[in-house]
Amino acid sequence: MTQRIFARFLATLVLMLVAAAAFAQGLSGDVPTIDIKNGTATATPIAVIPFAFEGAGLPPDTDVTAVIGNDLNRCGQFRTLPKTDIVEYPTRGSEIKFPTWNLLKQAYILVGRQIENPGGDIRVEFELYDVAKQQQLLALAITGQRTGLRDVAHQIADLAYEKITGVRGAFWTRIAYITSTGTGNNIQYALMVADSDGFNPQTVVRSREPLLSPAWSSDGAKLAYVSFERGNSSIYIQEIATGAREVVSARKGINGAPAFSPDGRKLALTLSFAGHPNIYSMELAGHQITQLTRGFAIDTEPKWMPDGQTIVFTSDRSGKPQLYQISASGGAATRITFQGDYNANASIAWDGKHIAMVQGSGNVYRIAVLDKTTGDSKPISVGNLDDHPSYAPNASMLLYTATEGPRDVLYAVSANGRVRQRLVLADGDVREPAWSPYRQRGQ
């Protein structure tokens, strides 16, 4: 009896602390903030216990468990036990007292330790347990340099995510985006690449003329983008590691909307040299182009279906922009969106069944997800001028741009729309996020 009352008291306390933590996070200014939209009733509770440091030197600057916890929280499928509720600090499976974590209603517990190697590297050992079954699910170690511990943390989050959900994790990935700072004649544009949580931003290219539409190659080694640095739009392909780049199209009119095919051999793009913007496919070896769409409409924003056989694009051939699909070798196009005045700029989930897009109605533009099987679409963003959705490679989350006051900012949203996170990455405008493919080790 006393135990039950105590449990209820504890549960109430936990709820209050969660609310207090959420409130505190909502107030913080310039750090990325987590904004829980519809509560987290269906999210799985997991305790991520701080990994103890075992070494003679100073502990690393990176808070590995904070990075893991942030990853798990922002995907919307988990909620981590707040730090203030962690009452015991096991660092290995043998130290876990399961009744404690059962009482705290945790489904899973992740413990670990950071061991300093003689060379200075850190070996992070971690174990994941199912609390109810008292069963070990993972026991692994990843070694990284002190400066690379965010990468290690994202990989641990990925492994835990995959073990529990059965879907490959996508936290250890990167994002590309465009920034613009300054006004008038002093505007500076930059194409940036950062970790999926916005940390470690690096400049890929800078320009005084507009940059737009970054797109990843399927191996994650290159970016295609549109630059106005030659006066008109041109499409560049740039190797991220070396900075080496080439112009692949600088025709008269629009050279826009590049998209690499899944097999990496082709680039879909928009060209208007023949009079009107149409979709073309370019062989990357040799740069020869094939026209896929025809007519006087604006056809643009081509995106490849995961099988590489079909291309989804935006066209206003029926009056207002809507999504269509066409065979990657050309032919007749079929309209696929019928709800909403304005549907454009598709981002296709890996399963090919869900398509995120910009859905406009009057002066309100939001990100909506189309279920291709049923034809229904549902909004998952809440702004007025939201743009440019981009799915994570496992489709657990999306990035998009929101316009807030005079600024464009990035948001990460869970695929179920429940958890949104504002990523404050730079002064000025940040827009057109593109989520990278899965990373391979050594990249």
Place this chain on the structure above:
Amino acid sequence: MKLPIRVILTATVAGVALAGCGNRVVKPPVAEAVPQAAAQAQDNGGKYTVDSLDSDSCLRQRVVYFDFDKSEIKPEFQAQIACHAAYLRQFPGARVTLEGNADERGTREYNLGLGERRGNAVDSAVAAAGASPSQLNVVSYGEERPVCKEHNEGCWQKNRRVEIVYTAKQ
């Protein structure tokens, strides 16, 4: 009073051109051709002079505005189109770039298409009114170059525009 000033100006320009001749070795031929042409073209017998671009109230109008998601040229811009066409006809060496723009609503790549459609509409109208197609070039900036950054119709209508930019005046 006005005429003597122009005479002096012409003489000065001619002087610069002559001085240019002395430097033939270092200066490319183009550099001296321009001031000579300027000296002649100030008044080639037509309605306008090169100065008219800065002084004529119609030629000083260089922006055509559009309705939302539209590229039709509204009647109030016909006079502007006509005077620029007349100027281009009078000065066959003059060149303009028609910079098409859109407001921020909608996606950036679609707006590139929309800006081009507007640029093409002005291109066709200016050509129909007598300019040579070779004098005209269309570039679309989509929504990338707003002149106003507020999120309301008052601002959006200023951004839905084609700017007529002279890259060569004669």
